[in-house]
Amino acid sequence: MSQGKCPVMHGANTSTSKSNTNWWPQTLNLDILHQHDTKTNPLGNDFDYRNEVQKLDFEAVKKDLHALMTDSQDWWPADWGNYAGLMIRMAWHSAGSYRIADGRGGSATGNQRFAPLNSWPDNVSLDKARRLLWPIKKKYGNRLSWADLMILAGTIAYEAAGLKTYGFAFGREDIWHPEKDIYWGSEKEWLGRGRYENDEDPKSLENPLAAIQMGLIYVNPEGVGGKPDPLKTAQEIRETFARMAMDDEETVALTAGGHTIGKAHGNGDASLLGEDPEAADVEQQGFGWHNPTGSGHGRHTITSGIEGAWTTHPTKWDNGYFEMLFNHEWELKKSPAGAWQWEPVSISDEDKPVDVEDPAIRQNPIMTDADMAMIKDPVYRKISERFHKDQEYFSETFARAWFKLTHRDLGPKSFYIGPDVPNEDLDWQDPIPEGPSDYNVDEAKAKIAASGLSISEMVSTAWDSARTFRGSDRRGGANGARIRLAPQNSWEGNEPERLKRVLAVLRPIAEEVGASLADMIVLAGNVGIEQAAEAAGHKVTVPFRSGRGDASPEQTDTESFEPLEPIADGFRNWLKKDYAVSPEELLLDRAQLMGLTAPQMTVLIGGMRVLDTNHSMTSHGVFTDRKGCLTNDFFVNLTDMKYTWKPAGNNLYEIRDRKSGEVKWTATRIDLVFGSNSILRSYAEIYAQDDAEDKFVTDFITAWSQVMTADLPPVQ
Numbered sequence: 101m102s103q104g105k106c107p108v109m110h111g112a113n114t115s116t117s118k119s120n121t122n123w124w125p126q127t128l129n130l131d132i133l134h135q136h137d138t139k140t141n142p143l144g145n146d147f148d149y150r151n152e153v154q155k156l157d158f159e160a161v162k163k164d165l166h167a168l169m170t171d172s173q174d175w176w177p178a179d180w181g182n183y184a185g186l187m188i189r190m191a192w193h194s195a196g197s198y199r200i201a202d203g204r205g206g207s208a209t210g211n212q213r214f215a216p217l218n219s220w221p222d223n224v225s226l227d228k229a230r231r232l233l234w235p236i237k238k239k240y241g242n243r244l245s246w247a248d249l250m251i252l253a254g255t256i257a258y259e260a261a262g263l264k265t266y267g268f269a270f271g272r273e274d275i276w277h278p279e280k281d282i283y284w285g286s287e288k289e290w291l292g293r294g295r296y297e298n299d300e301d302p303k304s305l306e307n308p309l310a311a312i313q314m315g316l317i318y319v320n321p322e323g324v325g326g327k328p329d330p331l332k333t334a335q336e337i338r339e340t341f342a343r344m345a346m347d348d349e350e351t352v353a354l355t356a357g358g359h360t361i362g363k364a365h366g367n368g369d370a371s372l373l374g375e376d377p378e379a380a381d382v383e384q385q386g387f388g389w390h391n392p393t394g395s396g397h398g399r400h401t402i403t404s405g406i407e408g409a410w411t412t413h414p415t416k417w418d419n420g421y422f423e424m425l426f427n428h429e430w431e432l433k434k435s436p437a438g439a440w441q442w443e444p445v446s447i448s449d450e451d452k453p454v455d456v457e458d459p460a461i462r463q464n465p466i467m468t469d470a471d472m473a474m475i476k477d478p479v480y481r482k483i484s485e486r487f488h489k490d491q492e493y494f495s496e497t498f499a500r501a502w503f504k505l506t507h508r509d510l511g512p513k514s515f516y517i518g519p520d521v522p523n524e525d526l527d528w529q530d531p532i533p534e535g536p537s538d539y540n541v542d543e544a545k546a547k548i549a550a551s552g553l554s555i556s557e558m559v560s561t562a563w564d565s566a567r568t569f570r571g572s573d574r575r576g577g578a579n580g581a582r583i584r585l586a587p588q589n590s591w592e593g594n595e596p597e598r599l600k601r602v603l604a605v606l607r608p609i610a611e612e613v614g615a616s617l618a619d620m621i622v623l624a625g626n627v628g629i630e631q632a633a634e635a636a637g638h639k640v641t642v643p644f645r646s647g648r649g650d651a652s653p654e655q656t657d658t659e660s661f662e663p664l665e666p667i668a669d670g671f672r673n674w675l676k677k678d679y680a681v682s683p684e685e686l687l688l689d690r691a692q693l694m695g696l697t698a699p700q701m702t703v704l705i706g707g708m709r710v711l712d713t714n715h716s717m718t719s720h721g722v723f724t725d726r727k728g729c730l731t732n733d734f735f736v737n738l739t740d741m742k743y744t745w746k747p748a749g750n751n752l753y754e755i756r757d758r759k760s761g762e763v764k765w766t767a768t769r770i771d772l773v774f775g776s777n778s779i780l781r782s783y784a785e786i787y788a789q790d791d792a793e794d795k796f797v798t799d800f801i802t803a804w805s806q807v808m809t810a811d812l813p814p815v816q
Contacts, residue, residue, distance in 0.1 A: 128777050132281040132688055133698045140277040149245060149273040150517065150814055156243040156270070158519055164236050165256040176228045177398050179456040182415040183232060184257035185362015190229035191254020192358055193222065194247075195506045196317045200345040201308030201663050202693065203573030204282045206509030207272065210247030214278040219376035221290050221315040224389050224403040225365070227377050229253075231387070247272030251506045258502065261361050262417035263495060266503040269516035281692050287314040293325065302339040310343035312336050318344070321364075321406055321468035322440040328432055333469045334477035345508055345528065345660065350501040352474055352483040356421045357498035359471060363409035363456070365401040366437035368393040373402060398457050405439035408466030409453040417495070422488035424451075424465055425475055435466075442467040504528055511574025514813030527657045532580040535616035535649035544613045544620065548627045551605050555628040555728045560672065560713045561602045562625020562808065564594045565618075567671070568664045569811045571695040576664045577811025580651035581618035587658050592676060593666040595715065618648035622808050629804060632711055632730040638797045643805045645812060666690070670770040671708050674715030675751070683751060684773045695810055700803040702774060702783040706734040707800040709771070721771035723755070732796040735788035737765070738775045745772060 121129050138145055169187070172178040179185060191207070197217065198206030211217055218227065230250070237249055248270045255268050285306070287294050292314045297304035305312065312319050318340045324332045341351040374380060374390030384390065394400035411420030428444035435441050443464050455461035474480045487494035504526070510516065513529050525531040548558070565583040568576030582588050584603055590596050602624075603617070610620040626642035633640045667676045670687030679686065691701040712727040714720060724733035737743070737755075743764060748754040753772055755765040774784045787796045 128684055128688070128773060128780075130688065130698045130777075130779055132692045133696065133701065135277055135280050136275055142276065143242060147242070149242075150271060152243045153245070153248065153270045153517055156240060158270075161236070161240060161244060161252070162256055164239070165253055166260055168232065168236065168253075169257060169260045173232065176232065177457075179363060179398070180415050180454070182260075183229075184261050184415055186225070186229045186232075187253040187257040188358065188361055190226045191251050191257075191506060193217075193226060193317050194250050194254075195508070196344065197311075198345070198505075198509050198573070199308055199310035199343050200660070201310075201343060202689075203509060203570040203575055204279075204308070205310075206573065207247060207251050207506060208509045208511075208573070209279065210245060210250065210272065210274040211279050212250065213246055214275075215378045216278075216284065216315075219378040219388060220317075221376075222317045222404075224373075224376075225401065227387050227389075245272055245274045247274050255502070255506065257361065258357075258417065258499075261415060263357075263499060266499040267522035268503075268518065268520045269507055269510060269513075270518040271510060271515050283308065285309055285311075285314045290315040299325075302336045305339060305343075308343075310340050312340060319470055321404055321470055323469035326440070328440045328442075328469045328472075330469055330472035330476035334473035334480060337470055337473055338477075345504070346501065348479055349483050349497060350504065352480050352487065353494065353498040353501045354505060355470060355474060356484070356487060356494070357502065359410040359468075360417060360421045361414060363414055363453070364406040364441075364466065364468070365403040366405040366407035366435040366439050366441075368400055368402045368436055370402050370405050370437045399455060402437055405435060405437035406441045406466060406468060407435040407437065407439075408441065408443070408464055410465060410467065410471065412451050412453055412465070414453050419488065419491040419494065422484060422494070425467065425471065425484070426488055430467060430472065440469070442469070442472055509573040512813065515574065525655075527655075528660065530575060530580070530651070530657075530660075531655045532651045533649040533655075535619060535647050536614055537647035539614040539646070541623070541644060541646060544609060544615055544623055545627050547609045547612065548606070548620070548624045549631070551609065553602060553605055553624065553628075555632050556712045556717070557598065557602050558624040558628035559632075559708070559711050560595070561599060562622050562628075563671065563708070563713065564599070565621045566807050566810070567666065567669065567690070567694065569695075569807070570664070570693045571810065572693055574811065576661075578622050578808060579618055579648045579811045580656075581616065581621060581648070582651055582656055582661065583621070584617065585651070585653055585656050587661055587665070591665050593669055593672075593674060593715065615646070616648050616650045618650055619646050622648070625804075625808065628711070629730065629801065632728055633797055633801075636726070636729040636731045636793075636797070638730065638794070640797060640801060642801050645809050648812070669715065671704055672713055672715045673709070673718060673720050673768055673770055678750065683769045684777075687770055694807060696803065696807075698779065699783050699799070700806070702780060703787060703796065703799045704803050704807075705770070705774065706732065706784075706787060706796070707804070709734045720752070720766050720768045723765050723767075723771075730797055730800065732787050732792055734771075735774075735784045735792075735796075738771070739781075739785055739788045745775075 121127060169183050170181055172181050194212045195207040217223060233249055233253055252268060255265055259265055285295050295306040295309055311317055319333060319336050320326055323329050324336055337351060372392055375388060377386055377388030380388045391402055411424055413420055428447055430442040431445050432440060433443045443466055449462050452462035453465055455463055474484045566578040570576050583594060588594060606620045606624055607617055610617045623644055626644055629642050630640055668686040670683060675683055707730060709721045710724045710731050710733050712722060723737035724731060742758055743755045744758050746754045746756060751768050753767045754763045755767060756763055774780045786792060
């Protein structure tokens with residue numbers, strides 16, 4: 101039947117219809133703020149995974165996973181009868197997409213189940229790994245998330261191979277829709293490499309990216325641009341792993357440990373592989389990359405295109421990786437799939453790994469260009485030599501690095517669940533001591549109110565302290581009061597002089613009442629809002645949760661907090677400098693990281709403007725003659741048709757009276773987008789209505805409280 105005669109309307113036909121962003125590519129796309137709407141969650145609003153997972157029989161799950169490792173399935177038989185390598189690769193690639201710049205990626209959401217990750221070229225065959233886990237997921241149901249299961253499977257795989265692991269924490273909650281907010285690069289084709297300002301300089305890799313090519317987890321195993329050169333590859337590895345929050349020792353340990361178990365697959369013509377899972381036909385049932393060569397699996401499997409195992413005993417945790425790497429000379433060869441790989445110039449049969457299907461056959465071991473970098477780069481070689489001589493040290497270092505890799509985006513230890521959570525506090529967990537909560541909050545509020553601090557000072561300081569929170573990896577936020585420590589106390593966005601002045605007032609109050617400074621910073625912001633609401637005729641109490649602690653300098657890894665420094669804050673109408681990305685897009689990115697919806701972002705902007713909290717006290721967007729009063733004036737005046745809006749410079753606009761031509765106010769793009777964007781205007785109009793004052797105050801306080809408590813551990 102021709103499409104013109106089809107009796108069905110084509111509203112759901114996404115392959116033929118054009119979206120609003122296709123028709124109007126310059127429009128501000130707010131989907132980033134609503135992608136995980138509750139409508140996508142089949143478990144309902146009342147489901148609490150943190151409660152459910154604690155009902156899990158943890159030992160039974162681990163026992164089932166141990167059994168799975170050697171329970172080879174005919175439809176996808178295990179290499180050497182052991183799935184450890186496949187499960188480790190699945191967990192590695194789930195966690196390895198994390199990048200420290202924005203905290204996105206990683207394993208905390210189970211996002212490998214969805215596009216684009218489920219169809220990345222680097223994730224070929226991981227659809228099979230997840231399907232092998234389905235019987236266990238089915239058995240334990242909603243008490244065990246996919247996100248937890250995938251990482252646990254990799255950890256148990258190492259245990260089954262003989263590694264003493266460092267620990268494991270449950271608590272990762274599944275998403276039910278692709279994470280469209282994550283920027284994976286601008287390339288329009290898989291394995292594209294258009295993300296470097298200077299292709300010869302690894303440090304010029306576009307932020308916030310960590311992987312060197314579209315569709316890879318980290319580096320190209322064949323070499324930079326597919327051209328083998330271990331020294332050059334080493335520089336890309338170093339930059340990529342640093343952006344994954346790993347130092348040189350952790351990088352060597354992870355590379356070696358990741359390649360101690362399992363093998364690479366490239367025994368055939370990769371061009372014959374079928375479509376990836378997202379593009380495959382319905383009869384494939386979520387599987388992709390159909391391989392028509394031979395059996396299509398086992399020794400005929402094709403994933404990376406490189407073919408072979410790294411060690412003599414690829415199902416055993418040992419020091420075989422370094423033994424192989426240091427005890428042989430290596431030469432470049434091509435795999436059956438045509439990929440560059442390194443193979444030993446000479447090797448005895450007993451040192452070769454056996455074939456995955458026939459133990460009577462021995463195959464050559466291989467190394468990737470990344471592996472060769474571990475002995476060609478002087479720094480990496482020194483670390484590799486130590487690991488080679490001291491297997492116990494290597495095993496311990498790897499176990500810790502694996503734990504960090506698989507838990508980096510889970511957040512502070514207060515979010516960890518289960519019997520295998522390590523007792524040790526680790527620097528990368530951003531530890532915070534528990535703060536007092538038995539002090540008199542009303543007494544503290546009275547002292548703050550009488551301190552002489554202005555509403556603007558109190559609200560701005562509390563906001564700056566809390567706004568660093570990233571829901572992507574649960575880093576930052578007001579808990580810990582790290583705004584008083586380096587590097588945050590010198591960040592331009594925090595207005596160091598104003599910050600120093602406010603903290604000098606709040607610190608003695610905290611000492612007098614027996615509270616943490618972290619609590620007093622947030623409480624002061626609440627006091628400021630209550631004063632502003634009262635000045636507008638609304639008697640309110642802003643909710644407050646005590647118990648924040650004050651982190652010490654020793655608990656604060658200064659370097660790791662640098663990526664949290666704001667470069668813009670639309671809520672305080674501030675840009676550090678002009679960027680290629682528009683101010684309103686930067687606002688959306690910050691709002692999404694803070695966990696805000698578009699209506700919450702809207703009401704917070706309107707409130708922050710009338711509270712006079714702009715950075716450096718600029719007047720842009722302060723559409724009110726009642727500064728310091730919590731009113732809906734921003735929205736009333738933004739939508740008032742007695743004004744016109746005229747450009748007056750770079751990111752600067754004048755709001756003029758239509759009749760007199762008088763300049764009434766000035767504004768930035770951030771201010772005016774709430775009147776120009778059709779969706780944001782619909783929210784602004786709600787708050788501009790004559791009956792909106794109470795709703796505005798209530799909604800502002802609700803959104804404010806969410807920001808102030810976003811980083812606190814769950815209430816038990």
